[in-house]
Amino acid sequence: MKNLLKHWQFxxxxxxIILGIGIFSFAIYYTVTDQAKLKGYNEMTAVVxxxxxxxxxxxNRTKITYAEVVEYSVNGVTYKAANSASSTSPKELGTIMxxxxxxxxxxxxxxxxxxxxxxxxxxxFGAAIIVFGSIFMNYLVKNL
Numbered sequence: 001m002k003n004l005l006k007h008w009q010f011x012x013x014x015x016x017i018i019l020g021i022g023i024f025s026f027a028i029y030y031t032v033t034d035q036a037k038l039k040g041y042n043e044m045t046a047v048v049x050x051x052x053x054x055x056x057x058x059x060n061r062t063k064i065t066y067a068e069v070v071e072y073s074v075n076g077v078t079y080k081a082a083n084s085a086s087s088t089s090p091k092e093l094g095t096i097m098x099x100x101x102x103x104x105x106x107x108x109x110x111x112x113x114x115x116x117x118x119x120x121x122x123x124x125f126g127a128a129i130i131v132f133g134s135i136f137m138n139y140l141v142k143n144l
Contacts, residue, residue: 044074
């Protein structure tokens with residue numbers, strides 16, 4: 001083991017494993033904070049009634065994405081809200097989306113599950129990096 005500590009490959013494997021743990025931990029943190037935001041909110045459904053166009057500029061290019069605008073009713077009052085997440089392929093008009101509202105302020109709306117795919121990606125990516133680093137470390141232990 002003492003010899004192993006002198007090899008740069010060992011420290012690379014350690015770095016890869018730590019990086020994977022960091023990404024995985026980041027995914028856990030954001031999943032937990034996302035769920036914590038929903039405390040005190042009531043879940044309901046809303047209907048996609050339009051889109052909000054969002055432009056971003058990079059590398060002298062304009063990228064256009066679209067955020068769903070939904071409509072929902074609470075106690076006979078109709079509200080509209082735009083999703084904070086946007087994409088190049090938004091949901092179709094008339095699609096039902098899950099939202100959460102504050103009971104004392106129905107205009108305060110959170111889109112439930114709007115960014116879950118990114119958390120899943122981070123979990124999978126972090127786990128894959130940990131597995132790769134562990135396999136690499138195992139190889140080094142056996143061959144150095």
